Amino acid sequence: MPELPEVETMRRGILTIVGATVVRAQRTPCAKRPIEIKPRIDRLNKKVAGQKIKAVERLGKRVVVRVESDDRLVFEPRMTGLVLIDDPPTCEHLRFSLELKNCPHKKLMFWDRRGLGKVTLFSPVEYQAKLDSGTLGPDALDVSLDEFCQRFASTKREIKVALLDQSTIAGVGNLYASEILHQAKVDPRSRCDRLSKSQWSKIFKWMVEILEMAIKYEGSTLSDGTYRNALNRSGGYQDKHLVYDRAGQTCPTCRTTKIKRMVQAQRATFFCPNCQKKTTKRNSKARA
């Protein structure tokens, strides 16, 4: 499931399209079922055809292709989407393509097995409005500790659930949330408004560290094998997971307790009950 590191790996994998000219945008004829593309493909095509690609950016878990007019084509891979310039895993789930010229690669493609992904074209005004609407928070790798704390501090939600909310911070998903809280030694059920300053610092520090490390390893490929890096190989970070999908195994950190799986907000959470104990503001201060 693409989270920030996997999407960043996709972005880096398609950087050679910068400077290319878009010939046309089209839904891929062999795609099994249509995905949501906005605006309608003919209108979208009119806006991007003939435009030069100026930049390939990322915002949270989205790949953003910016053209000369500053219109932005935003790809949302969600569960099983891939943004590619090389052969997709199958022909049948290819959903969308941008034909290119003046580029070593002829096409930018959006492949998505489950079809939950989306492709949306935003004008500069629409894009700014989207950012201002508050539905998408700042990127997890582009936020200060102060803003990070500020955005979470007042909510009573459980920290694991809050981390997944893209309107607070964009980029962290289910897998990395478990890993971050394990390294920070925070119980995933802790209420945000009851976490201490030092716990927030640890969560922030490990969030940055884990996301950056996972980018170095080109992301995590899980057992379903969907996610591939730019060279169509598996990512490498799945071997570094300490708790995710390791229920029943001995915790690699304390080596005494078995990792547990539980469900929070209908999502699986993995944690070590020994390493990640609930602390109140009071007793964490007393300890310090």
Add this chain to the structure above:
DNA sequence: CCCCAGTCCTGCGGGC
């Protein structure tokens, strides 16, 4: 406003 459950989708694996 804030939060949560429900919804979409396909492929895989557990269980019978």
Add this chain to the structure above:
DNA sequence: TGCCCGCAGGACTGGG
């Protein structure tokens, strides 16, 4: 062995 159902979860919607 083969079939079926439940599960995987990112992001949005509707309702309390």
